[in-house]
Amino acid sequence: MSKPNTLIFVDLTSDDPAAAGEFYADVFGWENDPRPYGVFHRMVPGGNMYDSNGNETTIGNFHLGIHKADNTRPHPNNEGADPREIAGPGSKARVWILVSDDDTMEDILERAVSKGAKVLWKDHFWYEFNGFNSAFEDPWGNEIILWGKGGAEPQIPAHFTTE
Template sequence: MTNSLIFFDIPSDDPNAAGEFYAEVFGWENDPRPLGKYHRMVPGGFFKKKDGTDSEIGNLHMGISNVANVRPNPNPEGVEPRFIAKEGRGPRIWVLVGDDDTPERILETAEKLGAEILWRNHYWAEFNGKNHCFRDPWGNEILLWVKGGENPEIPDDYTRE
């Protein structure tokens, strides 16, 4: 068996607000464990098989850790640094937009809640996907991905690479 990615965390100085942000933007369940210290975001659903039916593998969850004391850690007081890194490139989280949602709705909601829109309407031929990107209020980049499909129609207002 290979090593498996099971979870990832993003940093926040207000995990409760970040949990509420992602619940509203994506419709994910905000599971505070415990409230304000660590929040698990549960998207629900399952990875799809090639035929479009659900597999037995649940969609990955995302954690939101409190930069003041990132858990777990053997030291109960946590360790430095205790602030959000704002300079330079950080992780980019990719989210596949579901068939029952749109990138326009997601971007509008994210911006209303304090996100910065980094770009809209870009097509990346290498992976056949339309994409859009925003930075959440805590500095994390979220890249929205829409599958191009077979013989994709790319609107004229999209940039391409």
Template sequence: MTNTLIFVDLASDDPDAAGRFYAQVFGWENDARPRGEYHRMVPGGFFKKSDGTDSEIGNLHLGIFKAANARPHPEPAGVEPRSLSTDGRKPRIWVLIGDDDSADRILGAAASLGAELLWRDHYWAEFNGYNHAFRDPWGNEIVLWGKAGASPEIPESFTRE
């Protein structure tokens, strides 16, 4: 069996607020375990097969950990650094826009909750998708992915690569 990616964690100085943010923006379940220290965001469901039925592959969960004391760790008090990273590039989290949602709704909800819109309306031909991005209030970059389909009609206003 190969090594399996099971979680991606984002840092926050307020995991409770970050959990509420992602629940409102994406509609994910905010599973606080323990509240304010670590929150597991559960998108629910399974990846779909081409016929629309559920596959056996569950959606990846997202964790939000408290930067001041990232758990788990062998040292009960944690270790440095205890602050959010602010300089340079950090990992980006990619989120597939659901068929029953839209980039406009997601970006609007994120901005209304304090996120910074980074860019929008871009088509990436290499992977045939529409992309948009925002930075959450804790500095994490989220890239939205919209399926372009078999014969995409790229709006004139979109940038392209």
């Protein structure tokens, strides 16, 4: 294989993709693109990725999909496949979101909670990847990790947990 396989986007599960699309549009400011409405919603963050020098590239940011739990598309069977419910408690895939320079984790958490999310943890620094992070669970049980770059000499507040 001469080229690696490419990650296109990741789907979240919801029993109400339209409401989930509105949630993510309100919390992160993303475009909610229903395809079709209530069945699959593509969340479009807009903008482009940056290179290691901080310069904007021509590569667009990844999209996030939201699919309907009781009939996940695409699927060869028109009725979809089991299971047909949103994920319950326990370990599951997590989605990592890099917080932009013109937003804050606190503001994002506040918007998410006001829309029905639950804060899982906050105010943590991970030395291995030089990042500040917090996490919430959306109203459909999906886990979202917020990430902020630590920089060359990160100033870690005394109340933060670290690892």
